[in-house]
Amino acid sequence: MNALIGKLNDGGPIFTYTIMVLILVIIVLFVKAILENDYSRKSRSIVASIGWFALAWGYLGRTFGLIMAFDNIAAAGEITPAATAGGLKMALVGPLCGLTAFLLARTFILVLQLKSKKETFD
Secondary structure, rough: OOOHHHHHOOOOHHHHHHOOOOOOOHHHHHHHHHHHHOOOHHHHHHHHHHHEEEEEEEEHHHHHHHHHHHHHHHHHHHHHHHHHEEEEEEEHHHHHHHHHHHHHHHHHHHHHHHHHHHHHHO
């Protein structure tokens, strides 16, 4: 668990923890839709929008991470692994978290669509 928290911190806490909260929101909305048998387009649209936002937020974190890496290179005057490691970690972890949230949202949307079609045929 400490390793996961460490990686989330490496990715820029503002970006990664926000995405983790969005993942929890996606899960709660999905469970709510399943429990209430609400497979409507509105439920799927909300989950999709949050998934897209998480993906975009992760790539925004990547942009900041790359800027930090280039700032470290400029400040050091030379390229060393230590000078760029922090920025590159942030540049990789943020999009990974965002992509995870996006794929989770898309999977839940597929399940809701399948359940909606199943109810139509029953």
